[in-house]
Amino acid sequence: MKILLGVGGGIAAYKAAELARLLMQQGHEVQVIMTRAAEEFVRPLTFAALTGRKALTDLFAIESAIEHISVAQDHDLLVIAPATADLMAKLAHGLADDFLTTLYLAFTGPVAIAPAMNVNMWQHAATQANLETLRRRGHRIVEPDSGYLACGMTGPGRLAAPEEIAEAIASETRKRRDLEDETILITAGPTQEPIDPVRFLSNRSSGKMGYALAEAAAARGARVVLISGPVNLAPPRGVETVPVRTAIEMRDKVFERLAPATIVVKAAAVADFHVANAPGQKIKKTAARISLELDPTPDILAELGRKKGDRLLIGFAAETQNLQQEARRKLESKNCDMVVGNLVGGADSGFESDYNQVTLALSSGENIPLPLAGKREVADRIFDEALKLRLALHGQQITLLTDGLKS
Numbered sequence: 001m002k003i004l005l006g007v008g009g010g011i012a013a014y015k016a017a018e019l020a021r022l023l024m025q026q027g028h029e030v031q032v033i034m035t036r037a038a039e040e041f042v043r044p045l046t047f048a049a050l051t052g053r054k055a056l057t058d059l060f061a062i063e064s065a066i067e068h069i070s071v072a073q074d075h076d077l078l079v080i081a082p083a084t085a086d087l088m089a090k091l092a093h094g095l096a097d098d099f100l101t102t103l104y105l106a107f108t109g110p111v112a113i114a115p116a117m118n119v120n121m122w123q124h125a126a127t128q129a130n131l132e133t134l135r136r137r138g139h140r141i142v143e144p145d146s147g148y149l150a151c152g153m154t155g156p157g158r159l160a161a162p163e164e165i166a167e168a169i170a171s172e173t174r175k176r177r178d179l180e181d182e183t184i185l186i187t188a189g190p191t192q193e194p195i196d197p198v199r200f201l202s203n204r205s206s207g208k209m210g211y212a213l214a215e216a217a218a219a220r221g222a223r224v225v226l227i228s229g230p231v232n233l234a235p236p237r238g239v240e241t242v243p244v245r246t247a248i249e250m251r252d253k254v255f256e257r258l259a260p261a262t263i264v265v266k267a268a269a270v271a272d273f274h275v276a277n278a279p280g281q282k283i284k285k286t287a288a289r290i291s292l293e294l295d296p297t298p299d300i301l302a303e304l305g306r307k308k309g310d311r312l313l314i315g316f317a318a319e320t321q322n323l324q325q326e327a328r329r330k331l332e333s334k335n336c337d338m339v340v341g342n343l344v345g346g347a348d349s350g351f352e353s354d355y356n357q358v359t360l361a362l363s364s365g366e367n368i369p370l371p372l373a374g375k376r377e378v379a380d381r382i383f384d385e386a387l388k389l390r391l392a393l394h395g396q397q398i399t400l401l402t403d404g405l406k407s
């Protein structure tokens, strides 16, 4: 594989030399790009000796002004190690003032980022916000280790071991165009059910999990239609986003777009009730108690379960207790292949959080608890397990078929 290794200007730059050596040993071609600050820590000659290729440094010192484009197109993966706080900020915001940051914008393949910096810089809200942006963009983050840092402090910030970064690179490349043959319909966010023209009933869903699923699916090559309730999130790149407001609008769009879908994921937190006969004018304040009459909304997932054909159907179960039992009950009652059980209401996981801890209930009878992780990582695990499940179900069908032929 042809790997681009971007080296930022931190003391950990010397470890990038070890990483380059390891990647060469594993049989990859490695092209190193150094920032100007990196050159203060390691000489380009070190990398040239290890990789057999001149390290690229200055954007303006090369013959062709568009070399960063051809270098980007000519490689399979970009790994940035160490990524300093400054470099992460530039990547997150799309600044392009040297070869590495310019190349990053021109590169369309998978990106892995291994940060290294002082513990306070790592924990700073600005760095954490940039980290989240990069993670949401689908980049693989190889988290820094905790330990003694060059600045004399102890804590997270030390560049991950070169072996760990190499392993992350290997798993990133194993992934990932495995959804290329799929058309995936995803719903996300809450729905809003009007009480009158200015008020509505809704819930605390942020849409982050559904959007992470859409981004993950698109990055793995799927055609993705995202039917989204009202959220404060940018439409993911490479995804067709269809905005809706109410449960009924969501239902109509889901069935309008269902035909080509091979996988359907219902991550939306659909309101279970809507106001019967919501008035066309604003309800005026009175001193007396008023009551709202609520009708149930259509259960979109249950209807999908009845009409799913050979599609893979994945539902969600947002629970505050009895997660596993409720996930399995919903799996069976709504005829799903997988239900992602999601504890909501806690601080670290669930609706508004960037992280999630879920349990997967599968129609094979298996329950798979996943560790607390970023929603994008959880999204990838959901698709990994969905593909495995389909293979298992498909295998079973083939066995049944051959059994039928035998008898």
Ligand code: CTP
Binding pocket: 247, 266, 267, 268, 269, 270, 271, 272, 297, 298, 299, 300, 301, 302, 314, 315, 316, 317, 318, 319, 330
């Ligand atoms: N769902 C749906 N249509 C509804 C309600 C829920 O499609 N009207 C889907 C959700 O998108 C989710 C799954 O059903 O994939 C479970 O939603 P959840 O709110 O957890 O469960 P409910 O079925 O509404 O049951 P309860 O509220 O009693 O837990």
